[in-house]
Amino acid sequence: MIRYLFTYILLLLIGLTASGPVRAQSNLYATATGQTSFFSETPAENITAVNKKTQAILNTSTGELAIRMNMRDFDFPNELMEEHFNENYLESEKYPTATFRGKVDQTVDYTQNGTYEVSTTGAFTIHGVTQNRTLKGQLIVKDKTISISSDFEVALADHKIEVPKIVFMKIAQVIKVKARYQLTPYNR
Amino acid sequence: MKLLRIIPFLLIPLLGAAQDDLLGELEKQAVPPTVPVVATFKSTRIINGHSVETVKRNHMDFRISHRFGRLNSGAYELFGLDQATIRLGLEYGVTDNLMIGIGRSSEQKAYDFFGKYRVLRQTTGARTVPVSVTLFGSTVIRTVRSFIPGEQERSFQDKLSYTGQVLIARKFSERLSLQLTPTYLYRNQPELAADDQLLLAVGIGGRYKISKRVSLNGEYFWALRDKSSAALPYYNSLAVGFDIETGGHVFQLHFTNSLGMIEKQFIGETVGTWGKGDIHYGFNISRTFSLDKKSKRAATDW
Numbered sequence: 001m002i003r004y005l006f007t008y009i010l011l012l013l014i015g016l017t018a019s020g021p022v023r024a025q026s027n028l029y030a031t032a033t034g035q036t037s038f039f040s041e042t043p044a045e046n047i048t049a050v051n052k053k054t055q056a057i058l059n060t061s062t063g064e065l066a067i068r069m070n071m072r073d074f075d076f077p078n079e080l081m082e083e084h085f086n087e088n089y090l091e092s093e094k095y096p097t098a099t100f101r102g103k104v105d106q107t108v109d110y111t112q113n114g115t116y117e118v119s120t121t122g123a124f125t126i127h128g129v130t131q132n133r134t135l136k137g138q139l140i141v142k143d144k145t146i147s148i149s150s151d152f153e154v155a156l157a158d159h160k161i162e163v164p165k166i167v168f169m170k171i172a173q174v175i176k177v178k179a180r181y182q183l184t185p186y187n188r
Numbered sequence: 189m190k191l192l193r194i195i196p197f198l199l200i201p202l203l204g205a206a207q208d209d210l211l212g213e214l215e216k217q218a219v220p221p222t223v224p225v226v227a228t229f230k231s232t233r234i235i236n237g238h239s240v241e242t243v244k245r246n247h248m249d250f251r252i253s254h255r256f257g258r259l260n261s262g263a264y265e266l267f268g269l270d271q272a273t274i275r276l277g278l279e280y281g282v283t284d285n286l287m288i289g290i291g292r293s294s295e296q297k298a299y300d301f302f303g304k305y306r307v308l309r310q311t312t313g314a315r316t317v318p319v320s321v322t323l324f325g326s327t328v329i330r331t332v333r334s335f336i337p338g339e340q341e342r343s344f345q346d347k348l349s350y351t352g353q354v355l356i357a358r359k360f361s362e363r364l365s366l367q368l369t370p371t372y373l374y375r376n377q378p379e380l381a382a383d384d385q386l387l388l389a390v391g392i393g394g395r396y397k398i399s400k401r402v403s404l405n406g407e408y409f410w411a412l413r414d415k416s417s418a419a420l421p422y423y424n425s426l427a428v429g430f431d432i433e434t435g436g437h438v439f440q441l442h443f444t445n446s447l448g449m450i451e452k453q454f455i456g457e458t459v460g461t462w463g464k465g466d467i468h469y470g471f472n473i474s475r476t477f478s479l480d481k482k483s484k485r486a487a488t489d490w
Contacts, residue, residue: 067214068215070218077480079244084435087227101211164434
């Protein structure tokens with residue numbers, strides 16, 4: 001019995017030390033009001049929508065970055081588009097969120113004010129389909145805020161987002177996305 | 189054996205790691221949203237009767253509805269396809285919860301004017317509302333002239349009838365939605381002298397989605413008539429059909445024993461019965477146009 005207890009304590013200690021350093025740090029930066037917008041451009045119709053409740057969090061010591069948003073928080077200029085977006089294309093009932101979990105590829109000195117051209121590589125999930133992506137962007141460190149901005153494209157086919165033939169002409173096959181996040185120090 | 193006992197302890201550090209995952213942290217911080225339930229039905233009609241849905245703000249819904257003759261009229265009439273009754277409608281969303289509409293039916297040469305207001309929307313998530321509730325009111329003017337020679341025309345007042353409905357619906361799942369529709373119908377002068385001016389009815393309707401774009405719909409209106417009025421040649425209205433949705437269009441194809449497409453007619457004056465094969469094939473075509481200038485402006489802001 002004593003032996004098991006000993007093993008237990010040992011393992012517990014290993015566990016605590018393994019997760020300890022990350023927990024102790026306060027070098028997390030986050031936002032819950034990031035802006036993500038997208039734009040679909042076709043000769044027939046242009047569609048744009050914005051999500052102003054995007055969550056983002058960055059660990060400046062490891063470069064780890066996570067982003068999460070509710071699909072239903074996308075605001076469209078008209079309700080019918082929003083309904084079709086959630087109901088027919090993104091199936092928000094089944095797949096309520098879009099996420100990114102990755103790492104900044106470059107080593108950035110987050111204590112130095114400045115503008116850094118960076119890229120981030122990780123798993124991008126939307127409509128329940130995950131793709132490994134490297135997204136380019138800009139990172140601006142100014143005093144206690146870190147601004148992240150990135151412009152990239154998402155191909156509907158990559159995420160199994162189906163558009164019926166009859167509205168094919170009105171929805172672009174590749175959607176342009178803009179991400180603008182202002183992160184401030186975050187204590188859990 | 190020893191190994192088995194150790195396994196639970198091995199998981200402890202993993203639990204710690206899961207908490208430190210950044211995405212997990214975001215999930216923890218996320219405010220649980222109150223999610224409005226949308227698309228309880230694909231259209232503002234289940235089949236003949238209204239659904240809880242309203243036309244969205246600044247959208248115009250142009251509706252063309254047809255009911256053909258009776259299937260049991262035989263091959264000579266091409267099973268009813270030789271005859272058609274039609275309703276044309278223009279329906280507009282004033283706000284996302286309020287719509288107004290005007291329609292003209294060939295049956296009785298009737299003009300209908302209606303308003304529909306959503307008072308409650310079903311929601312899930314942080315704040316749960318179990319049902320959607322929409323109020324419906326309409327006035328109908330039947331302008332058809334009497335075909336009996338020498339009979340005096342109706343006064344304007346006597347051409348009017350009114351409908352009030354409380355539409356209560358719940359989307360039980362992505363596929364199944366059901367609606368209960370208590371109905372108040374008042375005719376200043378009923379079509380038949382033996383009929384009462386007031387008719388109360390209860391409708392039940394529903395849809396079951398069989399694919400992303402197609403649903404099976406059904407609808408029944410139970411008219412609460414006096415026992416003494418059993419001599420009236422009227423039956424309850426029953427309809428079954430399909431909704432097919434493609435972007436801005438909704439096609440509704442169905443079979444019903446009612447010829448009329450407005451409440452006064454299909455709830456109060458259905459003379460066909462399914463039992464004898466008095467079934468009409470029919471369709472509704474709904475085309476929604478956006479009259480919104482904002483969407484174009486927003487696109488140029490990009």
